[in-house]
Amino acid sequence: KPITTGLITLLCVPWLWADIRVIDDAGELLVLDRPAQRIVSLVPHATELLFEIGAGDLILATVTFADYPEAAQALPRVGDYNALNTEAILALEPDLLIAFTSGANLAQINRLQALGYPVFTSDPQTFADIDRTLRQFGELTGRQHSANRVADAFTADIARLVERFGGKRPLQVFYQVWHDPLITLNGETFISKVIEVCGGVNVFADLLAPSPQVSLEAVIGKNPEVIVTGPSDAGEASRWHQWPQLQAVVNDALIATDPDTLHRPVPGLIKGATALCEAMDQVRERLN
Structure with a gap:
């Protein structure tokens, strides 16, 4: 026994x-x-x-x-x-x-x-x-x-966001990680994937480096419909108002994100992703 x-x-x-x-x-x-x-x-x-x-x-x-x-x-x-x-x-x-x-x-x-x-x-x-x-x-x-x-819950949450926002009118998006120098993200990063889930197109998706530095002239040349930044560089206080010819400024589409809920590859990014998707959807409504 x-x-x-x-x-x-x-x-x-x-x-x-x-x-x-x-x-x-x-x-x-x-x-x-x-x-x-x-x-x-x-x-x-x-x-x-x-x-x-x-x-x-x-x-x-x-x-x-x-x-x-x-x-x-x-x-x-x-x-x-x-x-x-x-x-x-x-x-x-x-x-x-x-x-x-x-x-x-x-x-x-x-x-x-x-x-x-x-x-x-x-x-x-x-x-x-x-x-x-x-x-x-x-x-x-x-x-x-x-x-x-x-893991199952996280993947299901992503699927629900895709179903809700993925088929909507695409928006050209510049994602600003840092302002001086200007740092963005390429298409292989999870934040760029969030932009895609929200029905957006990362204007610098094709760059090779994951977190490339870009010039102001390059951003102006891309003329994004939406600019996503941190809390300190969005809304009325944003420095992007210095370039009123940008579509994002004309569209009042300077969106602030919370880095704590979007910048870490964890299930909690669902909260930040949902907020970004909803903010981008508000831009669509204004453009329709």
Whole structure:
């Protein structure tokens, strides 16, 4: 009877006999012999995703700007995009590091990996990537059921936005990430995909760099119908009023977005996407 009970236990706890194998966003295979229990999350979106799937209790520390949900604000900080406190990370004895695919701290991450610490790099750029990342985090933490539920809900929410807005009159959109210098996004980024969901066309979708710098002359040449900016450069206070010949100015289509709800590849971007889609729809109504 004890032997039988032991066999049943082994069968009910798959990680006791099967490795966890996932491919990260750098194309590298990560193999764990059991779900991670001591995670250091070195990117804000990964911290939020882990909390989303019910694995926030496994995070030992995170980085600057990992401020959502509220529980994440109580976590110790071990650096940021530019530099890490490797001594603090080593003292935590993590069994998984989640890192970004680039950044000034990449050399430090590589050294930690060389010391034997498992590293999963995460940089989701599409809705499908966000769905996949949620499910992978579920595998890595043993929280597959909740991760699959969150991923299913996110993908369903995107589908509802597509059904509601995707077939409407296309609007030519310039998305301003930063004003000085002017930074935008190309068509491969998830924010550009949000613009498409809203029935928009990213006027700089064909640029090669994900976050390219563009000139004022290039924007004026594209003459977008809508300009999307941060809160400080929209509405009556926007500097774009200096160029009244722009369609976006004529259309009163200088739309402000909340970076906290749109600039992270997490399920919470549905809120920001819905707000953007509705604002663009108001522009359509004025143009009809």
